[in-house]
Each structure stands twice: as structure tokens, then as C-alpha cells.
Amino acid sequence: MRGEKLRLRLHEALDASFTASVHYTLWARWLIHAGCQETNDSEPSYRSALAHSDEATRHKKAFVKMWNPIAREYGLKARTAEQDLEHAFGYVCMASIKPD
Numbered sequence: 001m002r003g004e005k006l007r008l009r010l011h012e013a014l015d016a017s018f019t020a021s022v023h024y025t026l027w028a029r030w031l032i033h034a035g036c037q038e039t040n041d042s043e044p045s046y047r048s049a050l051a052h053s054d055e056a057t058r059h060k061k062a063f064v065k066m067w068n069p070i071a072r073e074y075g076l077k078a079r080t081a082e083q084d085l086e087h088a089f090g091y092v093c094m095a096s097i098k099p100d
């Protein structure tokens with residue numbers, strides 16, 4: 001039973017993280033097409049990305065809370081919930097990426 005709950009927590013974290021990444025990508029595309037001049041925080045993809053990122057963080061924390069005691073029990077590596085790169089999409093304009 002413990003393994004099934006752990007698997008579910010991991011799936012929730014990965015799913016929310018993936019969804020956030022998709023929305024950050026959509027926002028980055030919008031930002032590029034806007035000429036990297038706009039920093040409109042009210043753009044729908046950006047708001048959605050932030051919401052999914054917050055959800056992913058909550059799920060990652062729940063997973064880590066369950067994982068680390070099990071990891072210690074079996075001599076495995078403990079994890080942290082802060083290991084994500086979703087906000088890297090915000091630097092897309094600094095990389096001089098141009099739309100097709």
C-alpha cells in the first residue's frame with residue numbers, strides 16, 4: 001500500500017510539472033512573437049504556468065515527505081522538492097531565439 005501511495009504522489013508531481021512546462025513554453029512562444037518587449041504577467045499561458053507550477057511544488061513536497069523516510073530505510077538518496085527548471089523558460093529572449 002505504501003508503494004502505491006508513493007507512486008501516486010510521484011505521478012501527480014510529474015504530471016503537474018509537465019503541464020506547467022507546456023504552459024511556460026506557450027508563454028515563451030507568445031513572448032518571442034511579441035518581440036521580447038512585453039512582460040505581461042496577465043498573459044493566460046503565464047498565469048496557467050504559475051498555477052501548475054505551484055501545484056507541482058505541492059505534489060513534489062508530498063512525494064518527498066513520503067520518499068525520504070523510505071530512502072533512509074533502504075539506504076537510497078534523499079530528494080528535495082526544489083529540483084525543477086520550469087522558470088528557465090523566462091530567459092528564452094536572452095538566448096536570441098527568433099520565431100520562424
